[in-house]
Amino acid sequence: MKPKNTDVFFSAQSFDEPELRNKVVVVIDVLRATSTIVTALSNGAKSVIPVGDMGEASKISQSVDSDNYLLCGEKDGVKIQGYDHGNSPLEYTPEAVKGKTLIFNTTNGTKAIKKAAGSPKVRIASFLNMSAVVDSLIGEESDILLLCAGWKGRLAVEDTILAGAIIHKLNNGTLPDDATDGTRVAFGLYEKYGENIEQVIMKSNHAARLVKLVGSDDIEYCCRRDICNLLPVLKHGIISINNG
Numbered sequence: 360m361k362p363k364n365t366d367v368f369f370s371a372q373s374f375d376e377p378e379l380r381n382k383v384v385v386v387i388d389v390l391r392a393t394s395t396i397v398t399a400l401s402n403g404a405k406s407v408i409p410v411g412d413m414g415e416a417s418k419i420s421q422s423v424d425s426d427n428y429l430l431c432g433e434k435d436g437v438k439i440q441g442y443d444h445g446n447s448p449l450e451y452t453p454e455a456v457k458g459k460t461l462i463f464n465t466t467n468g469t470k471a472i473k474k475a476a477g478s479p480k481v482r483i484a485s486f487l488n489m490s491a492v493v494d495s496l497i498g499e500e501s502d503i504l505l506l507c508a509g510w511k512g513r514l515a516v517e518d519t520i521l522a523g524a525i526i527h528k529l530n531n532g533t534l535p536d537d538a539t540d541g542t543r544v545a546f547g548l549y550e551k552y553g554e555n556i557e558q559v560i561m562k563s564n565h566a567a568r569l570v571k572l573v574g575s576d577d578i579e580y581c582c583r584r585d586i587c588n589l590l591p592v593l594k595h596g597i598i599s600i601n602n603g
């Protein structure tokens with residue numbers, strides 16, 4: 360069966376919400392929000408509530424039982440003062456997150472997820488769970504939109520190369536004749552650099568910013584492929600593992 364049409368948006372600011380209606384939306388923020396969400400759920404977090412800003416995060420946190428919720432996230436890569444955790448996936452160990460719901464606030468990733476919420480089917484992708492995402496798209500009847508969070512409206516190479524990897528795998532390594540411009544760009548980037556993902560991502564603008572702030576461990580971790588076989592989905596504003 361021929362995969363449905365795909366397209367790629369390169370930042371959370373590059374489209375209007377109605378464009379996502381009736382599409383399956385795959386949100387990608389390799390560095391680091393979607394990698395952190397996948398890790399937290401894989402390590403036993405119950406669910407993740409993505410929020411758009413600090414005001415929304417504190418409003419929710421004031422209305423819930425603090426034993427079961429953690430306030431998490433960053434602003435410009437740095438853990439927000441007073442939060443339980445920042446945005447390093449390596450912080451989200453089983454000891455830290457088991458059974459908890461995270462109220463999660465990040466610079467680009469959670470804003471992209473919130474903006475995707477009008478779509479009936481929203482999935483969360485990272486290199487860590489890439490094959491689980493691709494498997495969920497095989498046989499999908501709606502068109503597929505790969506939504507890269509980017510960085511404040513700009514393209515991010517690490518998100519684009521994952522979008523390309525997903526398209527590549529979904530189409531058995533061939534570019535469909537009728538591919539959109541976005542699909543061609545992402546596919547082409549992956550074809551050129553797919554063997555050297557970590558080296559390419561290490562040279563990205565976002566990696567350069569992060570290395571200065573937190574070193575390179577998070578980046579190396581976020582480039583690992585398929586270490587989590589799970590599909591996080593967004594339903595009614597809450598992300599949890601899809602159990603079929």
Ligand code: 3SL
Nearest residue numbers: 390391392436465467468
């Ligand atoms: O923009 C985001 O959502 C982030 O994941 C940014 S950072 O990796 O924490 O810098």
